[in-house]
Amino acid sequence: MTIDRQALGFGVGAHAPYAADAWKTRGRLFEEGGSPTRSDFQRDRDRIVHTTAFRRLKHKTQVFIAHDGDHYRTRLTHTIEVAQIARALARALRLDEDLAEGVALVHDFGHTPFGHTGEDALHAALEPYGGFDHNAQSLRIVTKLERRYAEFDGLNLTWESLEGLVKHNGPLVDGKGEGTRGAVPQPILDYCALHDLELFNHASLEAQVAAIADDIAYNTHDIDDGLRSGYLTFDMLDEVPFLAGLMREVRDRYPGLEDSRLTHEIMRRQITHMVEDVISVTQQRLKEIKPQSADDIRSAGLTFASFSDEMAVTDRQIKKLLFTHIYRHPEIMRIRAGAAEIVTDLYSAFMAAPKEMQSHYWYDQIETMPEHVKARHVGDYLAGMTDNYAIAAHRRLFDRTPDLR
Template sequence: MTIDSQALGFGVGERANYAADPWATRGRLYLEPSSPTRSDFQRDRDRIVHTTAFRRLKHKTQVFIAADGDHYRTRLTHTVEVAQIARALARALKLDEDLAEGVALVHDFGHTPFGHTGEDALHAVLEPYGGFDHNAQSLRIVTKLERRYAEFDGLNLTWESLEGLVKHNGPLLDAEGEGTRGEVPLPILEYNDRHDLELSSHASLEAQVAAIADDIAYNTHDIDDGLRSGYLTFEMLEDVPFLAGLMREVHGKYPGLETSRFTHEMMRRQITRMVEDVIGVSQGHLRDVRPESAAEVRAAGLTFAHFSDEMAVTDRQIKQLLFTRIYRNPDIMRIRAGAAQIVTDLYQAFMADPLEMRSHYWYDHIQRMPEAAKARHVGDYIAGMTDTFAISAHNRLFDQTPDLR
């Protein structure tokens, strides 16, 4: 994909007409005075970084749990990598970097302990009450569950940040009001009734680059972690022509390079090629559509920031490799089964005796709640747990806890 180098933005503060304007946001649900030293999107990003939810990402699984080793990615390190890539894309496309970074930093707030395994287990037990969705949980955290400010629950983020959080993967409703990816999670619909996030339109380009940055980050670091763990080998990577080409390139330039340096040289090339591919595609759409505002980006009816057809094939091949060799590896599946049991056991224990949720701020009122409300609060409590806290809670409540090694 050809990049227009003359159109790239590399100056801090350089912003195109189609970028979100931090000085003309749609505001916050609760009115607040503006800051004389920071834009509203800077304030959003800073609020996100200072949350309890952000700190908890340090001890939440990405793919490999903490017991596997200190050098594997966690949700926090994954999030930081996504934010770096999103900011690089935003700067190249002359977008608001703070908004792109903020959406990237908040996008995984709602993840449970033990990664997608925990989410699947929590969704199964909450299905009679609307199920569980990590994106909807992220919205609950920043609009309700974080209790930091005297005048409101949540973080009172700008409309643009909330829109980006909810719609970074595309519209949730079609023109007829039907869900584009199944039913829209109830927490999103409930919040949308109070604060319309325009669920049938695309999000800002800043949110779109945060979404594709997520794909680029985990496509790369899951390969890196897979090689470190031994679940992947360089021979397995030969099955993906794109990766095979990168390995030949590094071998050709640095024959006999030690393994750790070789892996990093390959990974940095993978990120660069994918980032440059997205920049080229985005520039092409911007030339064709010529939006003059962020509103025109939302109304264009398309995703501007995505992979080219060729890179999309590579993306699918990498995901298939990771799925078969890592995510469905028998050792990983055994650990996943144990993690799912921990989440399920905790849910049943807390539903039976909510007073066991001693650190949950609602625990002394929860027994008087209707069953659905009680279940949602139990879900909030479990979703907020780190891996280590969930294991500790299970050890306290049960005689035997699955060994996640």
């Protein structure tokens, strides 16, 4: 695949016809006046950055828990890296960069403490009440749980930002209304009853580049953090021909390079190759389909922004490398078991004694709520916790807290 450099958006003021139009948004659930200085997508992005949920990401696990060291990625630094890659892709494809950046910045709002381990534990606890899904929780946060504005709960984001949040990984239902990845989480269905996000369509191209940027970011920085931690070695990278080739290229050009610089030179090349691959694939599909509006993108029935077949193979090989040597490493699994125990214990404690949720805003009412409503509020409270806050809460309520070091 090759890139059409004349079609790149660098230095081009106008968006492509298939880009989302910030001045013709489908609107917000609660009508608001426009801004004379910012587009609606700029306002969405700015609202996202100023949330409590965004600040909490700095103390939520990406892969390595905060105790492991200050130099490892957190959910916040991961989010910032995703946003940078999403902006780069959006600019090259002449999309609305503010919308792409906003979707990237909000995509992990719903993650629990301790990463996917916490999500799995909370899903198991809440399974009798519909389970837990971090994407649905992100929607709850930006439509209900952030309590900042006088006239509405949540952030009152535009339709385009919300559909990007919900559908950045593709449609949630097929033409028959059946879930494409299992049952659609109830919080998403509840919101769509008020403000239809068209779950049967793909999202905008801005949301699609945010989704692929997420893959590029964590494929790269999990290798970086893995090498720093010692769970990965340079020899292990030889298991992926693409990475082996990058190592040879760097070592041939810079013989004797120290490990930290060698790692960075490999990682920056990895990001560049993956970004350019996505641009090339997306350009080719745009030429074939010739969409003339953002709605043409949504209804085309395919994902425009994705890897080539060759890079998709590399993507799978990298994920296998990460699962084998990091995510399923015995020491990581020990830590994950302890983290799951903390989340499970806290859920049980808060269900038994809701007033132990000392700062929860439903403090005065929660004990009289129906069981399923109470469970959802406990889930909201737990999902909002940072790693540090969850550990501290567990130490306050239990005699023994698992060691996550």
